[in-house]
Amino acid sequence: MASTSDFRNGLCIEYNGQLFTIVQFQHVKPGKGPAFVRTKLKNVKTGRVIENTFSAGVKVNTVRIERRQYQYLYKDDMGLNFMHTGTFEQIPVDKAMIDNADLLKEGQVIEISFHAETETPLTVELPAFVELEVTYTIPGEKGNTASSTALKPATLETGAEIMVPIFVNQGDIIKVDTRARSYSERVRN
Numbered sequence: 001m002a003s004t005s006d007f008r009n010g011l012c013i014e015y016n017g018q019l020f021t022i023v024q025f026q027h028v029k030p031g032k033g034p035a036f037v038r039t040k041l042k043n044v045k046t047g048r049v050i051e052n053t054f055s056a057g058v059k060v061n062t063v064r065i066e067r068r069q070y071q072y073l074y075k076d077d078m079g080l081n082f083m084h085t086g087t088f089e090q091i092p093v094d095k096a097m098i099d100n101a102d103l104l105k106e107g108q109v110i111e112i113s114f115h116a117e118t119e120t121p122l123t124v125e126l127p128a129f130v131e132l133e134v135t136y137t138i139p140g141e142k143g144n145t146a147s148s149t150a151l152k153p154a155t156l157e158t159g160a161e162i163m164v165p166i167f168v169n170q171g172d173i174i175k176v177d178t179r180a181r182s183y184s185e186r187v188r189n
Contacts, residue, residue: 002062004037004054012044014061015052019044019115019122021065027056044113044122064116072108085109091121098124100178102160105132126178131187132156133173140166151183 002011007025014020020041029035035056042049044065054060070082070091078092080101093112095101103126104110113123137154151163156176164183168174175184 001059003060004056004058006062007037007039012063012065013041014063015041019063019065020050023049065122066114066116067111068114069109070112072104072106072110074106080104082110082112093121093124097121098126100126100160100181102158103130103132103156103176103178103181105130105158128178129175129184130178131173131175132158132160134164134168134170137164137168137170139169 002013004027007022009022009024011022012019013022020043022039023042024040026038027035028038037054037056039052039054040049041052069085071085073081073083073090075081075095076092079094080098081090081092083090098104108127108130110127111125112121113125114121133156134154135157138152140152150166152166152168153161154164154168154174155161156174162176162181162183164174168183168186173187175187176182177184
């Protein structure tokens with residue numbers, strides 16, 4: 001348990017039966033009436049940010065969140081399987097928990113946030129950029145390859161499809177932004 005005087009950015013609290021991290025807070029002491037704390041809270045699972053006001057001195061439950069490095073191993077009927085990079089413990093994670101899961105490549109290291117007391121995975125974060133090989137795309141037409149504004153579909157080694165510039169060819173290794181699911185740049189060999 002903590003009170004509003006213990007609030008700090010990044011503190012994880014339980015509010016209305018859900019887990020939130022404090023993004024921003026401000027203690028306010030008006031001329032009239034009791035003091036209060038204005039907060040912006042980010043839902044740990046959905047990422048949605050809400051604003052809330054707490055009366056000064058209110059008690060809230062704090063929750064400990066641990067972030068751990070895991071390596072992606074394989075996919076099976078139980079979900080996606082990951083291995084802790086330090087203890088080599090393996091865990092399955094539901095594919096629905098991961099945004100852009102089709103950009104995951106075997107052997108890739110990601111970060112999983114866990115509720116420390118219950119040991120349940122809360123969020124899975126891919127690296128901001130991943131390097132993947134283009135396994136199929138239509139060849140660019142001669143004379144059209146200088147422009148980077150024209151896009152064409154490309155299938156990557158993980159089976160994901162994204163739009164790439166016309167100059168990208170089959171066999172090229174490209175850097176993909178996992179947050180926007182978009183082409184970033186071509187990687188030189």
